[in-house]
Amino acid sequence: MRRILEGASPRARVLLAALGALLLAAPFLVDSYVLSVLIIVLFFAYVGQAWNLMLGFAGQLSLGHALFVGIGAYASAALFVHFHLPPWAGVFAAVALAVLAGSVIGYLGFRFSIRGAYFALLTIAFAEFTGIAVAHVDWLGGSGGLFLPVSNRAHDDLANLRGSPTMFYYVILTLTAGALALCSWLLNSRLGLYWKAIREDQEAAEALGVPLFRCKMIAVAISSGLSGIGGVWYAFYYNNLFPETTFGTSHSIELILATVVGGVGTLFGPILGAFVLTPLGEVMTALTEGIGIDGVKPFFWGLAVAAIVLFRPSGLWPWLYRLLALGNGTRGGPR
Amino acid sequence: MLEVSDLDVFYGDAQALDGVSLRVDEGEIVAVVGANGAGKSTLIRTIAGMHRPRRGSIRFRGTEIAGWPSHRVCDLGIGQVAEGRQIFPSLTVAENLETGAMLPRARASRRSSLERVYHLFPRLRERAAQPAGTLSGGEQQMLAIGRCLMGAPELVMFDEPSLGLAPAIVQSMLAIIRQLNREGLTCVLVEQNVAVSLKLAGHAYVLENGRVTLSGRGEELLRDDRVREAYLGL
Known part of the structure; x- marks a missing residue:
C-alpha cells in the first residue's frame, strides 16, 4: 500500500480508500445486473x-495474451472435468503451462x-495456432x-469455484487488488527500473549493463503466469470455453483495450480503462437496442474508443x- | 589496463573491424579518431560486450573478456557513454542516475557516487525530479556521463561526447573529461572532432575502414601531415 501511494497527494489517498471501500461493499449496494458488469470490469482490469x-x-508488445488466459482456462477446466481436480490445485498447472x-x-x-511489431506477430501466431490445435x-x-x-x-464453494456471482466478484476483486x-x-x-530502462531505450539499457534477455524473460513469465x-x-465463471473465441486475436484485443484506453505503463490505467470501457459498452447496448440494425453497437462503441485514443x-x-x-x-508523473 | 588485439568484427558478411589492436594504460586518455563509418562505435560496442567479435582478444586487467555479455563487462568496471546521449526521457533525472548503479560492483557505493555526480553537475541535483526528456542537450550529456559514473567505472569509453552540442558546452564537456581523468579515471575518447581529442589524448589511434592506419602520441599525430590533410583540412 505504501508503495502504491508513494508520491500521491492526501486527496488521492482518500479517493483510493473510498474506491476500495465502495468495491468491497458493492455486492450489498447494487443489483445483480450491475454486479455482473462490475465482475467483467474487474476481470479486464x-x-x-x-x-x-x-x-x-x-516494453514488449504482446497481441496474443488470449493465449495465456486460454491456456490457464483450458488447463484448469480440463483437469476439473476429467479428474475432478479442484481449481485451487488446477491453477498450478494453469500457471505452469502459461509460463511455459x-x-x-x-x-x-x-x-x-525479433522486436516490436514482429514480436507482436509472433504472439498472435502462437495464440492462433494454439486455438486451432485445441479445436x-x-x-x-x-x-x-x-x-x-x-x-x-446452496452454499458458495470457494475451493471448487462453484457458487454465486458474489463469490466470483470477491475472487476477481482479490486478484485485481x-x-x-x-x-x-x-x-x-x-527489476522494475531495469524494465523501464529497456522500455525507454533498449540499447542504452544494454550499454549500462542491464541483462536484457533475463529481464525480458522475467517480464513475460510473470505476465503470462x-x-x-x-x-x-474465466473458465469457472463462464463455464464454457470455445477455442476460436478463447484464443482468437479479437479476444486478445478485447483483453488489452481497457489498458490502452486507461493508459499503458501506468498502475491505474488498466483499472480506469476497464471502468470506462465495459460500462460504455453496456450503455451503447441499451441505446442501440431499439434501432434493430446489427452492428450498430460495435460501430458506436468503436467510434467512442477511437475518440478516446485520438484525444x-x-x-x-x-x-x-x-x-x-x-x-x-x-x-515525475502519474502512476 | 585494456589490451585489444587483432579484433575482427562482422555485421553479417560486412567486415566492420579488421585486425584492430589498441592499448590503454591506467590513468591515460586514449583517443580513437576517424571518419564516419570507420568502425569507432563498433570498437566501443564490441569492447562493451554488445557485439561478439569473430576473432581477436580483449583483455581487461589480464582477464579475457571478448564475447562476454555487457552486464558482466560493466560489472568489471568498464563504462561507456554511448553516442547520442541515450538517456531515458520519461524517467526522472534521479531515476536515470539510479539505472547506472544497479550492478553489484556499483550498488554498495551508490550514495557516494550520487553525491559525486551531483557535486560534479549541480544542475542535475536541481533537476532531480524532472523527466530527463525535458533537459537541454548539454544537461542530457551531463546526465549520460553522470549515469555512467554511477556504475563506479575505472575505464570509461566516451562515444562522440561533443556530438550536437554548442561549442561552449563542448569545451565544458571536455574539461569535465579532463577533470575525471585527473581524478584517476582512465578514458577512451572517440571523436570526430579530431583536433580537440588529439590535444587531450596521451595516445591516439586513427581508424580507417575498420583498420588502425596510424597510432602514436596525440601531439605527434597532430603534426602528422596525413592527419592534418585528412582530418584537419590543412
Missing part, C-alpha cells in the same frame, strides 16, 4: 494489469532479436467447446491524474 506489465513496464508458453515465445523472440483435441472438447458441469448449490500490489512493488524494485490465473477464473493518446489516467491533481509533486 486484472488481465490488463498482467498485459501492461509486459508492454507498459518492459510465454517462455517459449520470449525465448524465440529475444534470442533471435482438434477431443479431450479438450474440440471445436464444440469444453463445458463445466453447472450445479446449483493483488495484481495491483504486485505490479506496484515490481515497478519500484530494481498472471494471465493464466485469470484464465482459471488522449497516452490514456485517460495520466489526464485524470493531472485534472484531479493527485500527485504531490515528488514523483
Whole structure:
C-alpha cells in the first residue's frame, strides 16, 4: 500500500480508500445486473494489469495474451472435468503451462532479436495456432467447446469455484487488488527500473549493463503466469470455453483495450480503462437496442474508443491524474 | 589496463573491424579518431560486450573478456557513454542516475557516487525530479556521463561526447573529461572532432575502414601531415 501511494497527494489517498471501500461493499449496494458488469470490469482490469506489465513496464508488445488466459482456462477446466481436480490445485498447472508458453515465445523472440511489431506477430501466431490445435483435441472438447458441469448449490464453494456471482466478484476483486500490489512493488524494485530502462531505450539499457534477455524473460513469465490465473477464473465463471473465441486475436484485443484506453505503463490505467470501457459498452447496448440494425453497437462503441485514443493518446489516467491533481509533486508523473 | 588485439568484427558478411589492436594504460586518455563509418562505435560496442567479435582478444586487467555479455563487462568496471546521449526521457533525472548503479560492483557505493555526480553537475541535483526528456542537450550529456559514473567505472569509453552540442558546452564537456581523468579515471575518447581529442589524448589511434592506419602520441599525430590533410583540412 505504501508503495502504491508513494508520491500521491492526501486527496488521492482518500479517493483510493473510498474506491476500495465502495468495491468491497458493492455486492450489498447494487443489483445483480450491475454486479455482473462490475465482475467483467474487474476481470479486464486484472488481465490488463498482467498485459501492461509486459508492454507498459518492459516494453514488449504482446497481441496474443488470449493465449495465456486460454491456456490457464483450458488447463484448469480440463483437469476439473476429467479428474475432478479442484481449481485451487488446477491453477498450478494453469500457471505452469502459461509460463511455459510465454517462455517459449520470449525465448524465440529475444534470442533471435525479433522486436516490436514482429514480436507482436509472433504472439498472435502462437495464440492462433494454439486455438486451432485445441479445436482438434477431443479431450479438450474440440471445436464444440469444453463445458463445466453447472450445479446449483446452496452454499458458495470457494475451493471448487462453484457458487454465486458474489463469490466470483470477491475472487476477481482479490486478484485485481493483488495484481495491483504486485505490479506496484515490481515497478519500484530494481527489476522494475531495469524494465523501464529497456522500455525507454533498449540499447542504452544494454550499454549500462542491464541483462536484457533475463529481464525480458522475467517480464513475460510473470505476465503470462498472471494471465493464466485469470484464465482459471474465466473458465469457472463462464463455464464454457470455445477455442476460436478463447484464443482468437479479437479476444486478445478485447483483453488489452481497457489498458490502452486507461493508459499503458501506468498502475491505474488498466483499472480506469476497464471502468470506462465495459460500462460504455453496456450503455451503447441499451441505446442501440431499439434501432434493430446489427452492428450498430460495435460501430458506436468503436467510434467512442477511437475518440478516446485520438484525444488522449497516452490514456485517460495520466489526464485524470493531472485534472484531479493527485500527485504531490515528488514523483515525475502519474502512476 | 585494456589490451585489444587483432579484433575482427562482422555485421553479417560486412567486415566492420579488421585486425584492430589498441592499448590503454591506467590513468591515460586514449583517443580513437576517424571518419564516419570507420568502425569507432563498433570498437566501443564490441569492447562493451554488445557485439561478439569473430576473432581477436580483449583483455581487461589480464582477464579475457571478448564475447562476454555487457552486464558482466560493466560489472568489471568498464563504462561507456554511448553516442547520442541515450538517456531515458520519461524517467526522472534521479531515476536515470539510479539505472547506472544497479550492478553489484556499483550498488554498495551508490550514495557516494550520487553525491559525486551531483557535486560534479549541480544542475542535475536541481533537476532531480524532472523527466530527463525535458533537459537541454548539454544537461542530457551531463546526465549520460553522470549515469555512467554511477556504475563506479575505472575505464570509461566516451562515444562522440561533443556530438550536437554548442561549442561552449563542448569545451565544458571536455574539461569535465579532463577533470575525471585527473581524478584517476582512465578514458577512451572517440571523436570526430579530431583536433580537440588529439590535444587531450596521451595516445591516439586513427581508424580507417575498420583498420588502425596510424597510432602514436596525440601531439605527434597532430603534426602528422596525413592527419592534418585528412582530418584537419590543412
